[in-house]
Amino acid sequence: MKKRLLMLAIVPLLCIGIFIYIWQTSTSPVITYFEEDKVMNYHKTSTYLKLLSEESRDSYEIGWKSHSVSERELYLRQDVSLLFHNGRLRGVKSKWKENASTIKLKEKVTGEDSNYYQAITYHHGEVHYPDDRITSIQQMSYDQLYVIDSPNTALRSFKKAESDFEYEWKRLLRHTTEQQLAYSWNQLMEHFQVDKSSYRAVPLTALKRFNQEALPSFTPVQTNQIIGQLWEGLYKNYIIPLVTSKSKSETLTSYTPVILFDKQKTHLMVLYEINGEKKRLIQKYPAF
Incomplete structure (x- = not known):
């Protein structure tokens, strides 16, 4: 009898759990393009890469951020950012908010050796009007970072080459990336x-x-x-x-x-x- 009562209690809970899972999965937001909004826009969009610190003799830490602010709160805001090093995928970040104007993405990644990092972010927002009309706004932001981790030099980084040393490393890392x-x-x-x-x-x-x-x-x-x-x-x-x-x-x-x-x-x-x-x-x- 006790086993039967236990089963009668467990089955409804399982059904509820399955229903919640299916509901959450089916209602997960996707990026959907709507006609470009003629009025709404972004105050700010940015992607930022920075060499943070040397973790050990063999590794270092990179800061990877993106930030976007729309002119007002929108029905749905969503940003997705991708990070590559030497052409190879290093990470993916995605975040969505309802009735929001601001989205921030922040991550730290560990790197080894000299690398050419590139990050691109797609900022998207849905604008809903009272007459059931839906429009959208979008913007892309990008950043890059060259990290030099060589036994012969101190750990360093730059975004734009400004010396012969940096131009040579830029040429080498871009050539390696382009070949790959x-x-x-x-x-x-x-x-x-x-x-x-x-x-x-x-x-x-x-x-x-x-x-x-x-x-x-x-x-x-x-x-x-x-x-x-x-x-x-x-x-x-x-x-x-x-x-x-x-x-x-x-x-x-x-x-x-x-x-x-x-x-x-x-x-x-x-x-x-x-x-x-x-x-x-x-x-x-x-x-x-």
Whole structure:
């Protein structure tokens, strides 16, 4: 009898737990592009990398931050930031808030040896109006940091080279990064049989330029929509799987995705891999 009563008590609790899990999963926010808001904007958006300290003779600590403030509280605010070193993924941070204007992301990561760090953040907000009309605002921010950790010199860092010593290290680290990414991207293009001459290739870490720069033959408003829908696809197909993979394994291998803009201006393609699995995302342009 006691066992039966215990089961009768446990089953409803299990059902409630399953319901809560499903509800939370199904209502997790996603980045959704809506028509660009003509009035609302950001007061501030930033991404910041800094060498904090030397942890030991073999390692050091990097500070990785992003910060965004909209002009007023919005129905939904969401930021996602990605950190790469020498072209390889180092970390992903994502945060969302309801009825908020400010989002801050802050993380410390440990590094070893000399590295070229790059971080890009996508800042997104949904603006809801009383007539059920929904618009959105978006902005990208970026930072980079060169860290020199050599047996022959003291640990140091810089963002822009200002001396012959720094220019030489910048050249070396960028060359190493570009070689790694060229190899990775060529493998992806060969795998998916992509004709390189038909596309304009842009690394994910270079997307910030489209805050001000329009895509060829597109207006700034059209560019804003293409980039917003690109991040919507990236979040769903690249960022969420990254977080899922990271929770299952301590090791995660991914390199900076390459965005291929079709020269015929009909679509874009994103090529990337997660733990050796090659992926392709194709997005057609809207009918402007």
